[in-house]
Amino acid sequence: MTPRTIRAWSFVHKWTSLVCTAFLLMLCITGLPLVFHDEIDAAFETEAWEPARPGGPLLSYDAILExxxxxxxxxxxxxxxxxxxxxxxxxxxxxxxxAPGSRMHFASFDRTSGELVPPAPDGGGVMDFLLQLHTDMFLGLPGMLFLGAMGVLLLAAIVSGVVLYAPFMRKHDFGTLRRQRSRRIKWLDHHNLLGIVTVAWLSVVTLTGVVNTLATPILDLWKAQQLSDLTEGFEEGRVARAESSLDAAIAKARQAAPGMTLQFVAFPGGAYSTDHHYAVFLHGETPLTENLITPALIEAETGRLAGLREMPWYAKALALSQPLHFGDYGHLPLKILWALLDLATIVVLGTGLYLWLARKPQSARESGRPAALAVRSAS
Amino acid sequence: MNRYRAAPRSLRQVFAVPLALFLVSLFGLIAALVGNGMWDAAGWIALSLPVAAIIRARRRS
Structure with missing residues (x-):
C-alpha cells in the first residue's frame, strides 16, 4: 500500500467513525441491558402468575378481544x-x-377467565425507555432511519479499519499489546486487536441493525407488492371493522397452513395487514423457520380466506435480522458472549476517540505522513 | 524480541489469525440460529474464540 492509499483509507476511517461514534456509544450502552431484557423482566416479577381456573376451559379469542x-x-x-x-x-x-408504537396500549388477558393479567413491574419503565432510545431516540421513523445511516457509516468504518490493520501490523505479531510503551501506543494496540477480532460479530450486528431500521419501508413495500391485489374491489381509505369471528379466521389460517404455529394476528389498517384483512401470522417449527412468518389473510368483514402469502425475500431478511441483532436465539451463554463483544466494541470506540483526541500535532501530518503511521515508525 | 524483527510480515501473515477468527465467528453466529442443542453449543464455542484471543493477548503482554 502506498502512503497515498493509506492516507485515503485513514481519511475514510477517521471521518466515518467520528460522525457515528457518539451514537454508536449510545447504542452499545443501551444495548447491553437490552440483551438481557428477558432475565431482567423475570427478576422484577414478584410472584408467579396463576390462571384463574387452571386447566379450565378456555374463552374464545372473540371473547378476549371483546x-x-x-x-x-x-x-x-x-x-x-x-x-x-x-x-x-x-x-x-x-x-x-x-397508531405509532408510542401510542399503543398492551394488555394481557387470562384465557380461563377473561381477566386482565397484571402487567409485570418493569423497574419503572427503564427497559422501555432504553429500548425506545436504542430504536429511534424517541423520534419515530426519522430517528430510526438516522440510526440506520449511522450503521452504514459504521460499516464503512469497519471496512476501512480492516484495510488499515495491515500497514499497522506489518511489524507486529497478531495480539501484540505494547503495554509498557506510551499510553497512545498501548491504546492503539488495543484498538487494533479488539477491532480486528470483533469484526465478524460487529459487522453482523451492524448490518442486521441497519435492516431493522428499515422495518417500516420494508413492510410498506411488502404490502404494496404482495398484498395490493387483495384490496382490489374494496373501498379505498376505509379501514374494515373487526366484524367476522376471529376464532373462525384463526381456524381457517391453521387449516391453510398445517404444521405451522400461530404467532400473532394483525388487525386491518396496521403495518402488518391491509385495510380490509385480518393477517394471521404463523411460523414454522424448526429453529430456522420459527423466525420466518407467513400470513394467512382473511377478510375482516366477511370471514372469507383470501389466501396464504409467503413473505418475499426482503421481508424474510427482516425477520432473520431480528434474532441476529438481539442475540436472543442461543440461550444465556450466547447473550453473555453478546455482552462481552458489546463491551469490546465500547473499548474500540473509546480508544478510537482517544487516538483522535490525542493525535499528533499538526507538524507530524504536514510532513506528509498520516499521524497514525507516525506512531508506528516511532516504535 | 521478535516484534522488532526487521522483515515485514506478508498480508497473508497479517491476516491469517484475523481471517480464521472471522470465519469461526460467522460459523458460530449461524450455527446457533439453524439448530438447537449441539448447534447452540457449537455457536457458543465458536463465538467465545474472539473473546479468548483478547484475553490471551492481554495475559501475554
Whole structure:
C-alpha cells in the first residue's frame, strides 16, 4: 500500500467513525441491558402468575378481544399475540389503526377467565425507555432511519479499519499489546486487536441493525407488492371493522397452513395487514423457520380466506435480522458472549476517540505522513 | 524480541489469525440460529474464540 492509499483509507476511517461514534456509544450502552431484557423482566416479577381456573376451559379469542376493547373504550385492536407457556392472550390496542408504537396500549388477558393479567413491574419503565432510545431516540421513523445511516457509516468504518490493520501490523505479531510503551501506543494496540477480532460479530450486528431500521419501508413495500391485489374491489381509505369471528379466521389460517404455529394476528389498517384483512401470522417449527412468518389473510368483514402469502425475500431478511441483532436465539451463554463483544466494541470506540483526541500535532501530518503511521515508525 | 524483527510480515501473515477468527465467528453466529442443542453449543464455542484471543493477548503482554 502506498502512503497515498493509506492516507485515503485513514481519511475514510477517521471521518466515518467520528460522525457515528457518539451514537454508536449510545447504542452499545443501551444495548447491553437490552440483551438481557428477558432475565431482567423475570427478576422484577414478584410472584408467579396463576390462571384463574387452571386447566379450565378456555374463552374464545372473540371473547378476549371483546374484553380488551371494553378495557380500552374508544380504541381499536391492532395486534393479538399468544403466550407459549401459559393460557394468556395479549392484545395491543390504539386510538387509530395506524397508531405509532408510542401510542399503543398492551394488555394481557387470562384465557380461563377473561381477566386482565397484571402487567409485570418493569423497574419503572427503564427497559422501555432504553429500548425506545436504542430504536429511534424517541423520534419515530426519522430517528430510526438516522440510526440506520449511522450503521452504514459504521460499516464503512469497519471496512476501512480492516484495510488499515495491515500497514499497522506489518511489524507486529497478531495480539501484540505494547503495554509498557506510551499510553497512545498501548491504546492503539488495543484498538487494533479488539477491532480486528470483533469484526465478524460487529459487522453482523451492524448490518442486521441497519435492516431493522428499515422495518417500516420494508413492510410498506411488502404490502404494496404482495398484498395490493387483495384490496382490489374494496373501498379505498376505509379501514374494515373487526366484524367476522376471529376464532373462525384463526381456524381457517391453521387449516391453510398445517404444521405451522400461530404467532400473532394483525388487525386491518396496521403495518402488518391491509385495510380490509385480518393477517394471521404463523411460523414454522424448526429453529430456522420459527423466525420466518407467513400470513394467512382473511377478510375482516366477511370471514372469507383470501389466501396464504409467503413473505418475499426482503421481508424474510427482516425477520432473520431480528434474532441476529438481539442475540436472543442461543440461550444465556450466547447473550453473555453478546455482552462481552458489546463491551469490546465500547473499548474500540473509546480508544478510537482517544487516538483522535490525542493525535499528533499538526507538524507530524504536514510532513506528509498520516499521524497514525507516525506512531508506528516511532516504535 | 521478535516484534522488532526487521522483515515485514506478508498480508497473508497479517491476516491469517484475523481471517480464521472471522470465519469461526460467522460459523458460530449461524450455527446457533439453524439448530438447537449441539448447534447452540457449537455457536457458543465458536463465538467465545474472539473473546479468548483478547484475553490471551492481554495475559501475554
Amino acid at each position: 374484553a380488551a376493547l371494553t378495557n380500552r373504550p374508544g380504541e381499536v385492536p391492532l395486534y393479538m399475540s399468544f403466550d407459549i407457556d401459559r393460557p394468556v392472550v395479549n392484545v395491543t390496542t390504539g386510538p387509530t389503526p395506524d
